[in-house]
Amino acid sequence: MTRCRSRRAGPALQGSSEVAQSSPFFGNSALPLLRTLTSLSFPTLYLIAGLFGVIFGSFLNVCIVRLPRRESIVRPASHCPSCLKPIRWYDNIPVLSYLILGGKCRFCRCKISLLYPLVEIITACIFALAVAESTSLGAFLKVAAFAMLMIVLIFTDFRDRLLPHSVTIFGIVLGLALSFAIPVTDPLLEWVFGRMGMTLPAPLSSFLGAVSGGVFGAGLLYGVAWLLRRAGNPSKEYLGFGDVMLMFLVGVFWGIPLTYLTILLGSLVGTLVAVVFILFNRKFRNYSWPYGSFLGAAAIYVSLGGQTLLLWYLSWRGFH
Numbered sequence: 001m002t003r004c005r006s007r008r009a010g011p012a013l014q015g016s017s018e019v020a021q022s023s024p025f026f027g028n029s030a031l032p033l034l035r036t037l038t039s040l041s042f043p044t045l046y047l048i049a050g051l052f053g054v055i056f057g058s059f060l061n062v063c064i065v066r067l068p069r070r071e072s073i074v075r076p077a078s079h080c081p082s083c084l085k086p087i088r089w090y091d092n093i094p095v096l097s098y099l100i101l102g103g104k105c106r107f108c109r110c111k112i113s114l115l116y117p118l119v120e121i122i123t124a125c126i127f128a129l130a131v132a133e134s135t136s137l138g139a140f141l142k143v144a145a146f147a148m149l150m151i152v153l154i155f156t157d158f159r160d161r162l163l164p165h166s167v168t169i170f171g172i173v174l175g176l177a178l179s180f181a182i183p184v185t186d187p188l189l190e191w192v193f194g195r196m197g198m199t200l201p202a203p204l205s206s207f208l209g210a211v212s213g214g215v216f217g218a219g220l221l222y223g224v225a226w227l228l229r230r231a232g233n234p235s236k237e238y239l240g241f242g243d244v245m246l247m248f249l250v251g252v253f254w255g256i257p258l259t260y261l262t263i264l265l266g267s268l269v270g271t272l273v274a275v276v277f278i279l280f281n282r283k284f285r286n287y288s289w290p291y292g293s294f295l296g297a298a299a300i301y302v303s304l305g306g307q308t309l310l311l312w313y314l315s316w317r318g319f320h
């Protein structure tokens, strides 16, 4: 089976008409260039990406737990939060150790949060999907770095209702730096400069795409937060400054169109989930929803299948 798939990929990579392949989750996308760099078959690549995913996911767990408390992510070494005993290396193997220990500390038998294996598995799945969706090694690294930042923010918002500036500011700087290496294409910006008769050098155009994406994301979310404060319960904070920073980060990575799509999708899904929960149980009326988690999840989805989703949205709106 494996040999059959890899043999089929050979000629497909040479002819551009044959490159397009349907993905079950995100529509049509080009076959990843990663496969031209290696002669590995898809299942092997998925497996390697997944393995890297669980290892990085394990590090993200440390960030999720410690960064909201402003603790160092390097020291001290991992320890049980209940009995404070250091965790041995063989009890710290991603996912496996959780299963072997039955989700309990070896010493005090205190329950270990399900969050740890969950974050590791989610990171592994996203890494594997990123391999399938990326058209170059650079594109893969960018999606993987972005997804890791988002995973940390999704879970810190979910656990502590916090979106640490240490993560968002680091991400914004990283996104701006990456824009020089991996282009942030913004058709709107290119059109505006085209109308003005200006052609910018590619790195500058990409950097401006990143900056305008960031300003747009932060600005639009700030506007939505302002509207909600005016229209809703004034004593309740629906969206905080952390969410504004989160959308600045999304903007510098992906430019205006995909950032707009993220806000649209995140608010839609967030509102739907909240309405369904409130319909089932009225006590959720006063629940403070982690909208940053919804925006983060939407951003990961958009970063993996954003172009396809954008084209679909435009054709639905009659623009295409």
Ligand SMILES: [Zn+2]
Pocket (backbone or CB within 6 Å): 080, 081, 082, 083, 084, 085, 105, 106, 107, 108, 109, 110
């Ligand atoms: Zn313990």
